[in-house]
Amino acid sequence: MLPITSQPIDFSLNGQPKCPNSPSNTMADEPESQPKPGQPTKYKPEYCEQVKKLALLGLTDVEMAEFFEVCEDTFYEWKKVHPEFSEAASAGKVKADAEIAHSLYDRAKGAQWTEQAAFKIRNQTGPGQFTEEVQIVEVRKAAPPDTQAASLWLRNRRPKSWRDTQHIEQTVAQVEAPTEFTSPEEAARAYAEAVKGQ
Numbered sequence: 001m002l003p004i005t006s007q008p009i010d011f012s013l014n015g016q017p018k019c020p021n022s023p024s025n026t027m028a029d030e031p032e033s034q035p036k037p038g039q040p041t042k043y044k045p046e047y048c049e050q051v052k053k054l055a056l057l058g059l060t061d062v063e064m065a066e067f068f069e070v071c072e073d074t075f076y077e078w079k080k081v082h083p084e085f086s087e088a089a090s091a092g093k094v095k096a097d098a099e100i101a102h103s104l105y106d107r108a109k110g111a112q113w114t115e116q117a118a119f120k121i122r123n124q125t126g127p128g129q130f131t132e133e134v135q136i137v138e139v140r141k142a143a144p145p146d147t148q149a150a151s152l153w154l155r156n157r158r159p160k161s162w163r164d165t166q167h168i169e170q171t172v173a174q175v176e177a178p179t180e181f182t183s184p185e186e187a188a189r190a191y192a193e194a195v196k197g198q
Helices: 023-029 047-056 061-067 072-081 083-109 147-157 184-197
Strands: 111-126 129-143
Touching: 047 061, 047 083, 061 072, 072 083, 083 111, 083 147
Parallel strands: none
Antiparallel strands: 111 129
16 A cells, blocks of 8 residues: 555556655665764774884784773774874884883893982081071982893793793703514613714
8 A cells, every 4th residue: 555645656677666855765866975884983093102102102903992981993094004103103112112122131140320319418607596598419329230120021032042941952852773682781782882983
């Protein structure tokens, strides 16, 4: 049964009624205007600066994706589609890694530095009278070499020489001797001859 309407009804090719103001008909008539599948991207250009700062803090890609409230795949897609975003993340990671490597190196070899320290100095100006003043003084400080930091550095930089486990190859020569002997003395003689031949 056809709907009752004041507007004329046009029948489409599949036999269904076609109403002129129906939203489904406007999409069918204009396939080019259909939206592409998927949601609009949450990416914003200002994310470049944020991702660089997050990388400098040492966050992993998974943690950065959580920060931006997107799944890991979306984060990797942003890196693929937006080269400036990928470069910012890489730049932050490289700088952070370099600073940590430098700090680890300094700690491994030990370090010396100077710091400013404030000291309160009390001067006697007369009997029972004192004045106080604060003086800023350069103080030398030192940290001894850290063996754990040195070990970590060497194990990562020279793994063949410094890794925790050493792989040692050992070959064992097998002696072939007859398996049937008439006496224990005959077995001992055969073994001694086989060992001499090696």
